[in-house]
Amino acid sequence: xxxxxxxxxxxxxxxxxxxxxxxxxxxxxxxxxxxxxxxxxxxxxxxxxxxxxxxxxxxxxxxxxxxxxxxxxxxxxxxxxxxxxxxxxxxxxxxxxxxxxxxxxxxxxxxxxxxxxxxxxxxxxxxxxxxxxxxxxxxxxxxxxxxxxxxxxxxxxxxxxxxxxxxxxxxxxxxxxxxxxxxxxxxxxxxxxxxxxxxxxxxxxxxxxxxxxxxxxxxxxxxxxxxxxxxxxxxxxxxxxxxxxxxxxxxxxxxxxxxxxxxxxxxxxxxxxxxxxxxxxx
Numbered sequence: 272x273x274x275x276x277x278x279x280x281x282x283x284x285x286x287x288x289x290x291x292x293x294x295x296x297x298x299x300x301x302x303x304x305x306x307x308x309x310x311x312x313x314x315x316x317x318x319x320x321x322x323x324x325x326x327x328x329x330x331x332x333x334x335x336x337x338x339x340x341x342x343x344x345x346x347x348x349x350x351x352x353x354x355x356x357x358x359x360x361x362x363x364x365x366x367x368x369x370x371x372x373x374x375x376x377x378x379x380x381x382x383x384x385x386x387x388x389x390x391x392x393x394x395x396x397x398x399x400x401x402x403x404x405x406x407x408x409x410x411x412x413x414x415x416x417x418x419x420x421x422x423x424x425x426x427x428x429x430x431x432x433x434x435x436x437x438x439x440x441x442x443x444x445x446x447x448x449x450x451x452x453x454x455x456x457x458x459x460x461x462x463x464x465x466x467x468x469x470x471x472x473x474x475x476x477x478x479x480x481x482x483x484x485x486x487x488x489x490x491x492x493x494x495x496x497x498x499x500x501x502x503x504x505x506x507x508x509x510x511x512x513x514x515x516x517x518x519x520x521x522x523x524x525x526x527x528x529x530x531x532x533x534x535x536x537x538x539x540x541x542x543x544x545x546x547x548x549x550x551x552x553x
Contacts, residue, residue, distance in 0.1 A: 305449035
């Protein structure tokens, strides 16, 4: 049976928790800025772990520090290639490159199992911390993605109104030198004007339910726009109405859901927010 003392147990637990914390930050923490600044912050923290491992004379602590750094760097690499949509070939070659680096580094250990002097590890930490800080400042100052809603002038319902009908586009433009994650605003649609003749039929004596409309911005999952680039995403409509096949309705961009319930029926598209009422079906 392996004899594990209290020091080994606590060192191992600390290393495991540190690795979990870094990987949780990289994969699960919602980050409102560029993934590049997020990765650099993680690497700067790992440089701190590496610096501690190079300053101690405890070979066990040095070994566990290496374990934290290697496992976390592999996790950061997978997050980065997924974010940049690098593809399987780049992932494989990147992993092979990491393996080659590890094989090369194992020949550089000194008699204390260190790769760098304490001063060299501290300078590495300082350099990465400065780079991460500069990139984060640039990331925050540039403000992230700009979104533009471009509605069509009208929508024609040729078959079922419950089919997804494209009524607009959202253009995400990146004015920054860093890749940015797409988080489109919450756009909504409501039916304005007189839609009484398009209400769904119901049982006699009961009031016909109002016409209901929903928008869906098809921006995918974990989408990013690269530096100084742009992407366009379709906006589709779901319309719960009767007798609309073959009809054409105008589409208007508004600041909020209009109050008018008379006149020509039309669809109003606007940016929704938590401080104003939701869509008002009519």
